[in-house]
Amino acid sequence: MTGLLLAIEGGDGAGKATAAAEVAAQLNAAGRSATVLSFPRYAETLGGHVLGEYLGGRLPHAASPRAIATLYALDRFESAAVIAEATARHEVVVFDRYIASNMAYQAAQVGPGEARDLMGWIARLEVEQFGLPLPDLSLYLDTPVEVARGLILRKRKRSYTDEALDTYEADMALQARVRANYAAMAAEGLLGRWATVSTLADGALRSPREIAGEIVGLLV
Known part of the structure; x- marks a missing residue:
């Protein structure tokens, strides 16, 4: 059996972890075996550990977007056996963040003229050099930045930081660029098939059950 790979993507606070868990629960309840893999795997890989130090503001020096992109890719490369087993x-294997997340976030930290080249470089690193499988479907959870920030502040304590907001989450301008990058990748079909699901309806947050039900309906 070869599992369908569903990557749930979106900016910080978009509700990816909640959606991933609910999608897997609905699939399992319907008799379709599903599991969730979340990236980065902070406690399980070298790449994940160093990323935790970076996002927690504990690295002793600055790092370039390509260096950080390599750490995110390394985290998945070290997880290749876990992905294959799943x-x-x-x-169905549901990813809470996958390759597109690396592309969206690192491209948001360079100028517009460099962003597309960096996205391509990251895709080649993860897929061609590290041999990671492409997702069958990337699902973009579209959440306005202001709404997402409020949701971030309601998160439980994370393992890698004692702060309410990590390095990426605290930068609202970065989050806006990340959102724009995701929308562009979805529109252009980078990495394959995409679908977009809004987390709001008539200005109010939709329930996780409703959002997950829409996502499950896309899996054919």
């Missing part, structure tokens, strides 16, 4: 055991 796809062998389950009908």
Whole structure:
């Protein structure tokens, strides 16, 4: 059995972890074996550990977007066996962040003239050099930055930081550029098939159950 790979993407606070868990729960309830893998894997990989130090503001020096992109890719490369086992055991593997997240965030930290080249470089690193499988569907959870920030502040304590907001979450301008990058990648079909699901309806947050139900309906 080869599992379908569903990558749930979006900016910080978009509700990716909640949506991923609810999608897997609905699939399992319907008799379709599903599991969730979340990236970065802060406690399980070298790349994830160093990323935790970076996002927690504990690295002793600055790092370039390409260096940070390599750490995110390394985290997944170190997780290749875990991904392979999950796809062998389950009908659907739901990623809480995947390759597109690396592309959206690192491209948001360079000028517009460099962003597309950096996205391509990251895609080649993860897919061609590290041999990571492309997702069958990337699902973009579209959440306005202001709404997402409020949701971030309601998160439980994370393992890698004692602060309410990590390095990326605290930068509202960065989050706006990330949102624009995701919208562009979805529109252009980078990395394959995309779908966009809004987390709001008539200005109010939709329930996780409703959002997940829409996502499950896209899996054919």
